[in-house]
Amino acid sequence: MGAVIVAVGSTRKPKLGAVREALDGLADLLHTNSPIEIVGVEVESGVNHTPLSREESMRGARHRTEMLQQLAREENKPWSYFVGLEGGLDSISEDGRRRVFLESWAYVSDGSRGHFGRSGAVELPDALAEEVFAGGTELSIAIDKFAGAEGIRDGQGAWGVLSGNKISRQEAFRVALIAAFAPFFNSSMYGRTKQRKVAVAE
Secondary structure: OOOEEEEEOOOOHHHHHHHHHHHHHHOOOOOOOOOEEEEEOOOOOOOOOOOOOHHHHHHHHHHHHHHHHHHHHHHOOOOOEEEEEEEEEEEEEEOOEEEEEEEEEEEEEOOOOEEEEEEEEEEOOHHHHHHHHOOOOOHHHHHHHHHOOOOHHHOOHHHHHHOOOOOOHHHHHHHHHHHHHHHHHOHHHHOOOOOOOOOOOO
């Protein structure tokens, strides 16, 4: 039996590392006795470099997956799962104040159905949020400037900087991935049909 090939819409190390970590813990639950191979392919997200809403982050993750599926059809690739990962911001108004959160999103498809998963969220400092929202600066550039470092996106990410390296970018994506894969391995929950309400005569 050949390998189960998981295509990921990115070649960035934190994203590929997150997929490997997630799948290492899920192999038995996905009921595959075959080795799992991960293929990273750089595809467009179809959204801003830094998505500024939850909806935009979700669109970006799903678009990456759809681009992979299109590529698989065109080039006859034997990929079993398609994974799109997108990090972005979500802004809410709470008690009259805008609060901005960093989130990591995953979208996983097996070619016939797809599901989203999300990490937790970490709040951005007001100065950093202002730089991205009002200044229009990409988060990866703004966080480098904010932290006085370079290439943070390819290391611990903004997640690491903001959490004091307690949560890395890779870890946030790992959590999102497990959540997105849940409907594929937890069929006892997600395979249930909707129960009909039975009318009771009075």
